[in-house]
Amino acid sequence: MSAPPLSNQRAIIDRRKLAQAIAELPGEGGESRDAVLALLREALKDGRAELSRRLVEHPAAGHAQCGGQSFLLDQIIRLIYDYAARQLAPAPDDKRACAISVVAAGGYGREEMAPHSDVDLTFIVERADDKRTVSLIEAVLYLLWDLGLTVGHSVRTVDEIVSMSKADGTILTSLLECRYLWGDEALYEASKQRFYAEVVDGTERQFVVEKLRERDARHKRMGDTRYVVEPNVKEGKGGLRDLQALYWIGKYIHRVRDAAELVDAGLFTKAEYRSFRRAEGFLLAVRCHLHDITGRAEDRLTFDLQKEVARRMRFADRRGKSSVERFMQYYFLQAKRVGSLTGVFLGQLEDQFAKKRARRGFFAGFNARPRTLRGYTVFAGKLAAPGDDWFRKDPVRLIEIFQIAEAEQLEIDPRTMRQADRDSGSINDEVRADPRANALFLDLLCGRNEPEMVLRWMNEAGVFGRFVPDFGRVNAQMQFNMYHHYTVDEHTIRAIGFLNAIEKGELAEEHPRATREIHKLQSRRTLFVATLLHDIAKGRGGDHSVLGAEVAERLCPRFGLSEEETALAAWMVRQHLLMSHTAFKRDLADPKTVEDFVAEVQTLERLRQLAILTSVDIRAVGPGTWNSWKGQLLGELYDLAHERLRLGHATSGRKERVAARKAAVREELGDKAGLMDELGELLTAPYWIAEPPDIAARNIVQYSVARELGEALSVHCEADEERGATLVTVIAADHPGIFMRIAGAIHLVGGNIIDARIHTTRTGFAIDNFLVQDPLGRPFGEDNQLERIERSIAEALASGRELVPKLAKRPLPRRGAGAFDVRPFVAFDNDASHRFTVIEVGARDRPALLNRLARALFEQHAMIRSAHVTHYGERAADTFYVTDLTGDKITDENRLANIREALIEAASDEMQAELEPA
Incomplete structure (x- = not known):
């Protein structure tokens, strides 16, 4: 070219x-x-x-x-x-x-x-x-x-x-x-x-098939989507290599010397060639900037490079969207255009081969006779418009063809996709208000076959964004963070795909409750619409959940939902983060956590709908984002809330709950149940309410063994596959700062603490339970790994040496985190718990963060009772349940201000820079 x-x-x-x-x-x-x-x-x-x-x-x-x-x-x-x-x-x-x-x-x-x-x-x-x-x-x-x-x-x-x-x-x-x-x-x-x-000569078809096979294999290697947030400009789906493949095919078959000659060869119209040229020119410019910035052959548009390329290419901030998000949205629109042009090109090529040969098709399997379906032509598994003006005569057909494709499990002919793309501009307000068009769209969205695939085709053709302009606003929109792997539209379509898979029972092992409860919903279509709309207002500035609920209130009646369904869908969009935030950032053993959650949810139908939406939303963020620990927490919250909603307020008091938990632990201990008679009164009521029976049983056995051996310190590590983490239990004489030292020791050997509970026996011993994962979010399970954790904790508690300098030398948890400006924040909540002050700290994820925050709280004489750690890519959200030295909540404004200042300083980038060696 x-x-x-x-x-x-x-x-x-x-x-x-x-x-x-x-x-x-x-x-x-x-x-x-x-x-x-x-x-x-x-x-x-x-x-x-x-x-x-x-x-x-x-x-x-x-x-x-x-x-x-x-x-x-x-x-x-x-x-x-x-x-x-x-x-x-x-x-x-x-x-x-x-x-x-x-x-x-x-x-x-x-x-x-x-x-x-x-x-x-x-x-x-x-x-x-x-x-x-x-x-x-x-x-x-x-x-x-x-x-x-x-x-x-x-x-x-x-x-x-x-x-x-x-x-x-x-x-x-x-x-x-x-x-x-x-x-x-x-x-x-x-x-x-x-x-x-x-x-x-004579090998044209073979060459094309081979090039398409190579392309598909390359796409699979690169993630099989053009909407990954760190795309490869050259090799990724929708990148330069895809355009080059079209040129190779055109040159091989038609001997073209230049991409412009693809028009003369009948493979593109002039407008399509201009679009080809525009996409190619933009991608080439981006690649040149990457090389020029890095001084090497760099083709990956990584987070740290995106900001600089956006600046160089003169993208500016706009309300609700940063310059880098606007640049990346334009990038993905060009990548999407590459995909559309590929479909057009191959459709025309197939036509040419069909005319040239006696065979009816380019690919295998074109021996069936064409048939008619609701006015459309069906040939060899492909659905085609019967004429060039088919959509212009009735633009509602632009919705209808995709609904038929999903319902009948048919592909759409590439030439018809080309027509749909060309004629998508005929979708106007009249079409959007048409009851038949909206009924067809709702049928497609809630389809029971492959709605994800067909909605993606609809999006590729530009029809989706035209019919639902609010969705068009998030088309190809990137979220500049390390948590979300895909653009907003791709994330949404994937979530709908996971919803469909759960309904078909294909994810029963990972989502047993969702698989069971989805068939009990009073309105399944409300769930699908809420999933479509849950992120619809991203990039507008303000709280996307609140703004999205307003969009839902406007769109749901248009789609044909009843007043009751509209109210439920709008509530779901407004509260779609409630369940994950409660499960991951709050102590589920604290009765107030469940009380507050249930007060907001109010009905079993809302609980079922929200639980399923939460699961697919997390899953659709990207590979590895869903794990068994998140499933465990969400399941525990669901069960507690379900019981409360079904039975009303607690049927028994605190004393009865403790007795029931002790009975469950006794049963868990089996032939060692006698230990409960010896040690049952050693632990206070908060311990029995907080710890699950299986963990409490393990604690009792470990304490008993340590006492028999006369050990002043007992550290035990055990992989817990059900929770997707390693349970680390430390039993030692309690003293101020013990949590801080244990946290530092675990981080020092590469562990990430995701949950921690701190208890003190009536005899002054600490029993601290930590759930720990490796840097990839998996349990530590190898014997040598468990031994390293145990040894590191023992050394940290025995020596009393300063751990922070060692921790600061550890690499960042994820490459590229330094590209993001994450300002630390601290929030206090004295209403979230009856007994504790809840402190939430948000900061850039980095080595020793939990240790430094724990040290700051220790120096401010705040006693940590439990800690809950959540990671959102480059951001960490650490929640602490604390009291003062007398066991009371911290309410004095001056004390809270001092704690805030200490935590902000501990979480700041400046503190990290001071700790790192020169």
């Missing part, structure tokens, strides 16, 4: 001037080599500086930038070749020199060179065993390497080009992109003629 003409080429490099300077250098043979290198090195440096200046001046001119980089290298290589042929490997006087043609291959052949792209060269030679040929090629390569260029090269005769292209698809594709650079042009033309005559 040739680059546009360059302006003022000599400002990049003046080959004639350089050639003259080289010719005037004294010496013969290799005597002038160093001087030539010095000239070329300076020319390369100046050329790159000029191109970098142009990139800053014209930050979106991707084609011009890549063309300039290619032009610069073209001239350098021509100068090197001429010098080497004349001085380093001259032709013998007594015989004709064997022909050599220097050819640019790969991205260089396409003139798509970013500042640090590899230089791919192919030397086409008349004879590979000719000494002068070998010497000349070696001389050229050594000069290029000495200039610091990364050069990939191959040396082939014309016969080898033919034979190797037939045997190796990678070589075939590379040669397909070759561009004559220098040397014997007749040899290049001869190789090109034989390549097409002996390799390409």
Whole structure:
């Protein structure tokens, strides 16, 4: 795909001037080599500086930038070749020199060179065993390497080009992109003629199938979605490689020399080609900025680079959206356009193959006779519009075709997708208000087959955003954080897919309650609509839950929901974070936690709906976000709330609850139940209410063994697969700061504390239970891992040494966290618990954070009774249940202000910088 003409080429490099300077250098043979290198090195440096200046001046001119980089290298290589042929490997006087043609291959052949792209060269030679040929090629390569260029090269005769292209698809594709650079042009033309005559002719269908197979495999490797929040500009879905694949196919079948010729080949309309060119130019510009910023061949648009590229490409902040979010939204819209163009291209190609051959199709399986379904044509499993004006005559059909596709489990013909994309603009307010259109949309959204896939097609065609403009506003919208893996629209569509999978029983093992309860809902369509709308107001500024509820109140009646269903859907959108925040940030053993949650939920129907929405919302954030620990917490909250809602207020008092829990622990202990008679009164009522029976039983046994052995310190680690974490129990003489030291010791060996409960026996011993995960969110299970945790805790408690300097040296939990501006905050809540002051601290996730916060509380004489840790990508949210030294809540405003100041200081980036070694 040739680059546009360059302006003022000599400002990049003046080959004639350089050639003259080289010719005037004294010496013969290799005597002038160093001087030539010095000239070329300076020319390369100046050329790159000029191109970098142009990139800053014209930050979106991707084609011009890549063309300039290619032009610069073209001239350098021509100068090197001429010098080497004349001085380093001259032709013998007594015989004709064997022909050599220097050819640019790969991205260089396409003139798509970013500042640090590899230089791919192919030397086409008349004879590979000719000494002068070998010497000349070696001389050229050594000069290029000495200039610091990364050069990939191959040396082939014309016969080898033919034979190797037939045997190796990678070589075939590379040669397909070759561009004559220098040397014997007749040899290049001869190789090109034989390549097409002996390799390409007759293998067109095979080539296309192979390229599409390669594309699908590459997409799978890169995450199989174009909406990952750290995309690979070159290899990712919707990236440059997808556009290149179209060019390869067009060149192979139609011999196009330039992407513009795809229009003449009938594969694109002029408007589609302009869209192709615009997307390609933007992606090329982004790639050039990545190379220019990093000084290397970097194609990943990582979080830390996104901000700088957005700044360079002059994206500005807008209300509700930062500059980087606006830049990334535009990026994803271009990636989406690449996907749409691919569908159009392949649809046209299929048509051409169908006309050219007696066979009816391009892909296998086109032997069925066409049939008619509600006015549409169904052929070989594909649903097609019967005419070019089908959607323009009745735009409601733009909704209908997708509903039929979902209900009948049919694909939509690519040409019909092209029509839908083209005609999506005919969806106006009248269509949006049409009861039939909304009924069709609701049927699709709540479909029982594959609503996720079909809604994604609808989104790709631009119909979804036109029919639901509020959804169009979050189309391709990225959330600039490390927690969300996908854009808002992709996250939403995935959540609907998980909802469908739960309903079909496909996720029963991971979501047993949701799988059971979804069939008890009074209105399943309310759940699907609430899932669609739960993030609909992101990027508007303000609380997206509150703003989203207002959108729900407006849209639900339009979709056909009743007044009662609308009220429920709006409540769900407003409170869609309530259950996760309660489960992950509050102490479920504290009765007030459940009381407050139930007071908001009020009905079993709301509880069921909210629990299922919470599950799919977390799951759709990205791979690994859902885990068994989150499932355990949500399940525990669900069961407690369900019991309270079903039976009303607690049927028994605190004394009865403690007795019931002791009885459950006695049963759990089995043949060791006698330990309860010895130790049951050792622990206070809050312990029995807080700890589950299985953990309490383990604590009792460990305490008994430690007492028998006369141990002043007992540390026990055990993987708990059900909770998805490792249970770490520490029994020691209680003293101020014990929690802080244990937390530091666990972090020091790479553990992340996700939950902690701190208890003191009537005899003054601490029994502290920690749930710990490894950096990937899994339990520690290997014996050596458990031993390291136990040893680290024992050393920390025995030695009393300062742990903070060691902890500060540990790497950040996740690469790229430093790209985000996370301002620490502290919130106090004296109403969330009857007995404790609840303190929530939000900060950038980093080594030793929990340890530093615990130290700050210790120094402020606040006693930690339980701690709950949640991670949202680069952010950590740590919740502490505390009292003062006398066991009372902390209510004095001055004390709270001092605690806030100490915690903010402990959580700040400045504190981290002071701790890190120089």
